[in-house]
Amino acid sequence: MESLLANFLAKYNYWAYIGLVMIGMYAMIAKRNLVKKIIGMNIVQTAVILFYVSIAAKKGKTIPIIAHGHEDTGHHAVQALDYISPLPHVLMLTAIVVSVATLGVALALAIKVYRQYGTLEEDEIAMRIEEQ
Template sequence: MFESLLHHYNYWMFIGLMMIGFYAMMAKKNLIKKIIGMNIFQSAIILFFISTSVKGGGVTVPILEHPEGAQGGFVDVMKYANPLPHVLMLTAIVVMVATLGVALAVVMMIYKRYHTLEEDEIALIRRKQGLKC
């Protein structure tokens, strides 16, 4: 029981980091803190996908050792880690930075207008102006 829980330790660390990020996104009032939480959340998910590509002992990086002499055109896949999650997650990292840039730009526009980054203070200002919040 305990052994099987420990075997899938990547699930536990993924869930722990994801919940830390989710807590920051939901419970923190500061907008920059929310973005930090989003960053932690996204990299936790990428960590989960990368950890599924890990195989047992004696596995190296997915680069072919002898490309010309791969025995009769066959490649021993058990010698290399699975490269498919790596390729997918490379795209996800770039998307992560793009969302980060857009989120920071929106936060700077909000600061220009309300001169604060706290969510409750922004709601108070909007209520005083008679707007919905």
């Protein structure tokens, strides 16, 4: 039992990311306000970022920047074990940019919806559409 709990707690950021995905998706489906849905979408994207960055982690190791890289690279070999993995961080830089870009386009469309119907509440928009 003890070890099961310890095992569970040791992966806490994976559980956290699952929780964030669920929260974000709930907001996207259950909320009726378009801006809240956009926020939910962003939470899902951020959760994926948390997942990737967790893969990169190595306990007690440092960021992947080689100190004094220019002076004496030949003298002591760089040990991969001493640095956390750079690749997921690179990938997530891309994912962050993508989520910013998606957010921008989503907000632009929300502005267009607002211009047209005068509201961002889905129920009211549905009423306006029926009136037409």
